[in-house]
Amino acid sequence: xxxxxxxxxxxxxxxxxxxxxxxxxxxxxxxxxxxxxxxxxxxxxxxxxxxxxxxxxxxxxxxxxxxxxxxxxxxxxxxxxxxxxxxxxxxxxxxxxxxxxxxxxxxxxxxxxxxxxxxxxxxxxxxxxxxxxxxxxxxxxxxxxxxxxxxxxxxxxxxxxxxxxxxxxxxxxxxxxxxxxxxxxxxxxxxxxxxxxxxxxxxxxxxxxxxxxxxxxxxxxxxxxxxxxxxxxxxxxxxxxxxxxxxxxxxxxxxxxxxxxxxxxxxxxxxxxxxxxxxxxxxxxxxxxxxxxxxxxxxxxxxxxxxxxxxxxxxxxxxxxxxxxxxxxxxxxxxxxxxxxxxxxxxxxxxxxxxxxxxxxxxxxxxxxxxxxxxxxxxxxxxxxxxxxxxxxxxxxxxxxxxxxxxxxxxxxxxxxxxxxxxxxxxxxxxxxxxxxxxxxxxxxxxxxxxxxxxxxxxxxxxxxxxxxxxxxxxxxxxxxxxxxxxxxx
Numbered sequence: 001x002x003x004x005x006x007x008x009x010x011x012x013x014x015x016x017x018x019x020x021x022x023x024x025x026x027x028x029x030x031x032x033x034x035x036x037x038x039x040x041x042x043x044x045x046x047x048x049x050x051x052x053x054x055x056x057x058x059x060x061x062x063x064x065x066x067x068x069x070x071x072x073x074x075x076x077x078x079x080x081x082x083x084x085x086x087x088x089x090x091x092x093x094x095x096x097x098x099x100x101x102x103x104x105x106x107x108x109x110x111x112x113x114x115x116x117x118x119x120x121x122x123x124x125x126x127x128x129x130x131x132x133x134x135x136x137x138x139x140x141x142x143x144x145x146x147x148x149x150x151x152x153x154x155x156x157x158x159x160x161x162x163x164x165x166x167x168x169x170x171x172x173x174x175x176x177x178x179x180x181x182x183x184x185x186x187x188x189x190x191x192x193x194x195x196x197x198x199x200x201x202x203x204x205x206x207x208x209x210x211x212x213x214x215x216x217x218x219x220x221x222x223x224x225x226x227x228x229x230x231x232x233x234x235x236x237x238x239x240x241x242x243x244x245x246x247x248x249x250x251x252x253x254x255x256x257x258x259x260x261x262x263x264x265x266x267x268x269x270x271x272x273x274x275x276x277x278x279x280x281x282x283x284x285x286x287x288x289x290x291x292x293x294x295x296x297x298x299x300x301x302x303x304x305x306x307x308x309x310x311x312x313x314x315x316x317x318x319x320x321x322x323x324x325x326x327x328x329x330x331x332x333x334x335x336x337x338x339x340x341x342x343x344x345x346x347x348x349x350x351x352x353x354x355x356x357x358x359x360x361x362x363x364x365x366x367x368x369x370x371x372x373x374x375x376x377x378x379x380x381x382x383x384x385x386x387x388x389x390x391x392x393x394x395x396x397x398x399x400x401x402x403x404x405x406x407x408x409x410x411x412x413x414x415x416x417x418x419x420x421x422x423x424x425x426x427x428x429x430x431x432x433x434x435x436x437x438x439x440x441x442x443x444x445x446x447x448x449x450x451x452x453x454x455x456x457x458x459x460x461x462x463x464x465x466x467x468x469x470x471x472x473x474x475x476x477x478x479x480x481x482x483x484x485x486x487x488x489x490x
Contacts, residue, residue, distance in 0.1 A: 024162070221362055317425070384421050412431040
C-alpha cells in the first residue's frame, strides 16, 4: 500500500517553524508566538503540496542551553529528545534558520544531523524584502547544496520552497523502513507501522475523541496509552501540552481519532497569551469531537472547572464520559467507587446520563471499559429513529401520561420527528407550544432516553407549533397587517 511521506520542520526555538507549518497547511493550526519554545509536542497534519499528499510535522525547537537540574530544563530535554526521534523517521527534513549569523545552537544542530545530510533542505526564514540575504548564503559553506530564502509570515518564495519539497519527496521511492511515526501522533494499537490511503479514508469516519480536563490530570498519558505511542510529552509540570496533539488507533475493528488537548484552568488563572490560545484550542476541539473524555483526578473528584467543561460539551450535544483517572492511587475501601459516583451526581445532577469510568492511564486498568463504553455511546449518537416508530412511541407516552388539562396549560402534541443525529435532536409539534412546561419536556426526554436507546448521551428537544397552529398565526398576522396596507394606499 502507498505510504504517505513525512516532512518534518526542525530548527532552534523561535526561527518560525510553526509559522511555516501554518503557511504550508494554508490554515492556522500551530500556536505561534514571539516567545521561544512555544511548540513542545510534535504536531502532525496531512496536507497537499502541488497536488501531492504528504504528512507535515512541526517540532519543538532544538535548545542547546538546557538546565537539566530544573523542571523546565527537564521538559526542554524531553522536547529535544522527541524532536530527534521525529527527525530520524522523516523522509525530508526542512532545517529552518533565521536570517543572520548562525548561532552555536544552529551549528550544533547541523553537526548532529550530518548522518541525515541527504534528506536535509536548508531554509532561511525572515528574509522579507531581501533582509540579510548575503549572510544567508553562508550556509553553503556548511555543505548544503542549495539554500532557500523565504518569509513564512509574509509568504515570500513559499512557492519555490513547495516545488523543492515536491521535487525532493517524489523524485525518489520512499524507503520501506522510514515511516515509523511512533514519535508523532499517527499510530495506533493496530496499524502501528504505516500510514496509507486506506487509513486516511478511515480517519474521516473515525470516532473522534477529545481528551479534556484540568492541567496535570493525565490527559497526555491516556492519549499515549490509547495510541500505543509516546506522541504527547508527559511531565509533572502543569501546562506541558500546548497544541492539540492528534493520534489514531483501532479498537474492535473500529477506527478512533484522539485529540489530546491543553489543560483548562479557570480564566482568572490564565495569565499568558500562549496559555490563552492553548485553552481556546482545547475548547474548540469539542466542535471537532464526537465524544469528550473529561479527565478528572480521582483524588479531587469533580470540580467547578470540570463542570463548566462538561456543560460546554453537553450544550454542543457531544457524548461525555467522566473519566476518573489515577484510580490506582485511591484507598482500597469498600464502595469507594459508588460513593464517588454519588458525589458527582449530587454535584452535577443534569449530567446523570454521563457514564463514569475509573481508570489508571499509567498502568492501563479500566481502558477496556472506557473504549467499550465509547462504542456504545457512538452508536447512540448516530442512531436514527424512524418517524413512524417515534410517533407510535409518542402515542403510547401520551396515553400513559396525558398533558395537563387546565384551560391555561392545555396543549396537544400532534407528532414528532428526529431532526438530526450526532448531535441528537428531536422536534415535537404542539397546538400551544408556549404552554408546554419544562417538566413535561423533561418527561419526553427521559422517555426517549429510556425507551428509544439514548441512555448515555445528551438529547435536545424543541417544541414547535404544529402546522395548523402555524397557519393560524400567519392568518392572524395577515389580518393585523391589512389595515396598515389600506391606510398606505389612501
